[in-house]
Amino acid sequence: MHEWLAGHARWLGQAHFQGQLHLVEDYPGAIDSSDPSDRVLGDVYELPAFEVDIAHLDAYEECAPDQPQPHLYLRVIRTVVMTHSDEATQAWIYLYNRSVLNLPRIRSGDFLSGV
Numbered sequence: 001m002h003e004w005l006a007g008h009a010r011w012l013g014q015a016h017f018q019g020q021l022h023l024v025e026d027y028p029g030a031i032d033s034s035d036p037s038d039r040v041l042g043d044v045y046e047l048p049a050f051e052v053d054i055a056h057l058d059a060y061e062e063c064a065p066d067q068p069q070p071h072l073y074l075r076v077i078r079t080v081v082m083t084h085s086d087e088a089t090q091a092w093i094y095l096y097n098r099s100v101l102n103l104p105r106i107r108s109g110d111f112l113s114g115v
Helices: 002-008 050-060
Strands: 010-017 019-024 027-032 040-046 073-082 088-096
Touching (some): 019 088, 040 073
Antiparallel strands (some): 010 040, 010 073, 027 088, 073 088
């Protein structure tokens, strides 16, 4: 997905939102959190061809309209804080749509840093 985004979107920087990150098999699952100290780190992109590009991302995240319900992820708008400027903005994010009860938590909130 990184290569596809590099060719179809403009990277704006990293940001975090108030949530928790869990390890689902070999991929991450982010969920909302009521604890202000919980943060999930991610990259923010601008999609120039929004309707086409978001449809591609929805299919990748298994939440396109033609995919079976319940979807693995839900695309929602959340407030994110850009790490380079501390500026808050609204962004689409994908939240994991399954139970995280027995999944390991990635306490750093950064999937690339590991559990």
